[in-house]
Amino acid sequence: MSPAFLLLAAAASVLPAHALAARIPYPQEVMVYDLNACPRPAWPAGALSQRAAGKTTVEVQVGAAGMVSDARVAVSSGRADLDEAALAGIRRCVFHAVLATGQAPTGWLKTQYVWVPGEAARPPxxxxxxxxxxxxxxxxxxxxxxxxxxxxxxxxxxxxxxxxxxxxxxxxxxxxxxxxxxxxxxxxxxxxxxxxxxxxxxxxxxxxxxxxDHRWAQANLAWAYQHGSAGEPDPDKALYWLTKSATGGLAAAQLRLGMQGMQRAVLDEDRALAAAWLARAAAQDYPPGLYYLGRSFELGLGNVQDDAQAAAYYRRALGRSEGRAELALGMLLDAGRGGAADPEGAASLYQKAMQSRLPPAYYRYGLVLEQRGDDELALAVFRQGAELGDCDAIVKYVQLRPAPGAPWELRAQACAARPELPPRL
Missing domain, CATH: 1.25.40.10 (Tetratricopeptide repeat domain)
Known part of the structure; x- marks a missing residue:
């Protein structure tokens, strides 16, 4: 969690949305997997300060090794700086999944960047x-x-x-x-x-x-004492102020107190106390609180193990947890835990988690593709997860790709040598 609880800039997002192109339907369809793994375009400072909004539709041609060989603006956002940022962003993408379709993408592939800066700059x-x-x-x-x-x-x-x-x-x-x-x-x-x-x-x-008794200030002060922002760390003062903030009702502080309690817990009683703080955050419909309380039920840490309860909390956090609830619920549905197995529902959730660039989601969706027999596309998705740093995806990519290369093999060896860790939230 970030130590700063107050946003210092306008909220902004760049949302890639693929549009169908009749010329090359299958590469166009899987293009979204590559876009999810691409770095987001840099938001132009001038456009951000003016809260400029718009939609830039770009077209690309994919060349050797999945690199962009050409790019152009098909429909302008109305601002040259947003259009240039979209072009610069798309040129950094590598289209492994598009190449994995087995069809030569000889035409133009289309996507759209939706620039959403927040509220309008000019008031009524x-x-x-x-x-x-x-x-x-x-x-x-x-x-x-x-x-x-x-x-x-x-x-x-x-x-x-x-x-x-x-x-x-x-x-x-x-x-x-x-x-x-x-x-x-x-x-x-x-x-x-x-x-x-x-x-x-x-x-x-x-x-x-x-x-x-300003609750955010108490939480910020606790963070400062915990990390020694202005001197030596003071764990006792950090705990005092965090507890005061959490007791006062700040959901973010309740979550932090619960997570810290879980990390330090030795006895089941300690975990139960920590889970109680997570429950207080979840009771305020705080998305991270919902997700981590679900994890406590799934793993049986501080709560009795209960997949149905875990799934219920994950569902409440969907769309609000940066893909983590989607991934966790998908894994439960995949394994048939807490109900009948639902592979298609799991696959859909993995795709949604991929939209948040959550690395393990690429590994999980790659397994889905592999089970469907779409080995080339699965390999491309494993590579996307590997490039985002997921160890399972790295190992799988090296196992499946002929002659993966020394750097990948070294990364796979490092991943395989990781010590087995006990379950944690």
């Missing part, structure tokens, strides 16, 4: 009025308005993002005793965003907000 009239009223209150010394203005400058809400301005308004509000601003200013100092990086200053502001 009532929002401009709100910004004006808040600015007036902030200038008159209202700490709550000053903190709110800081968050708007930080996230580019109603105004162009400006971290230095955000820090300035947070400082005024923090000096006026506003706990939210004190925590927010601490986050900026911790990251060096809008202010010089100064972890001692960060801890000092966290401490002021934590003393006012």
């Amino acid at each position: 009239g009532q929002d401009r009025q709100l910004f004006a009223r808040t600015s007036k209150l902030a200038a008159e010394g209202d700490p709550a308005a000053q903190n709110l203005l800081g968050t708007w400058y930080q996230h580019g809400t109603y105004v162009k993002a400006d971290l230095a301005q955000a820090a300035s308004w947070y400082l005024r509000a923090a000096q006026g005793g506003n706990a939210w601003a004190q925590n927010n200013l601490g986050v900026l100092y911790n990251r060096g965003a809008g202010v010089p990086r100064d972890q001692r200053q960060a801890v000092a502001w966290y401490a002021k907000a934590a003393a006012q």
Whole structure:
């Protein structure tokens, strides 16, 4: 988990979506596997700061070794920088799965990048009025308005993002005793965003907000003490502040406390206490809490082993766990645990997990393809997982590919030499 709980930039995502091309249907269909494994295009700074949105449709030709031999924009997003970023991104892709179809992709293959920066940059009239009223209150010394203005400058809400301005308004509000601003200013100092990086200053502001029972500040302060951000680590203070935050109801702190408890547990009673914290996070519908509580039921750690309960929690976390719930539920369905086996349902879940670039999902889906007899495509998917660092995929790729090459063989040997570890969340 990240030590910073406050986003410092506009939320952004690039979502590849393949479009059908009649000329080469089968390579086009499997193109999505390669796109899932590709590095995401770099978001142009100018477009991000302006919250520019759009869709860039690109076409590529695949040459030897799956490399892009040519690329062009088929439908523009309306912005040259987004289009250029899409082209630069697609040119870095390697299309192992496309080549594995056994058909020469002599035509153009098509895909689309959907640029979704978040809310619109230009507010309607009532929002401009709100910004004006808040600015007036902030200038008159209202700490709550000053903190709110800081968050708007930080996230580019109603105004162009400006971290230095955000820090300035947070400082005024923090000096006026506003706990939210004190925590927010601490986050900026911790990251060096809008202010010089100064972890001692960060801890000092966290401490002021934590003393006012600000739950995020307490969790951030716990992280600082755990990792010694501004001095020597202090496990006792870290545990004190994390427990205080978790007891106060912060789901992220409850999850961290539960995970730390699991890592340190020696007795079943310790694991049960840790699982209770996971359950409190899950009760707030916190996706990581749901996923890890499901794991505790699947592995029988802190809870009685129960595949049906595990599956129920995984289902609640689907689409919100970066592919982990999809992978875990898919493996249960694949093995027929907690009900009848559902290989097709498992395969669909593995594909969804691959969209989150979760390395083990490539290995699992490769096994599905292998069982279907699609050996060449399976080998390509194993390679994708191997390039993302999954040891099972690396070993499988080396086993199946003739003359895999010395670097791959060395990586497979290192993976095979891994010590057997006990189950953990």
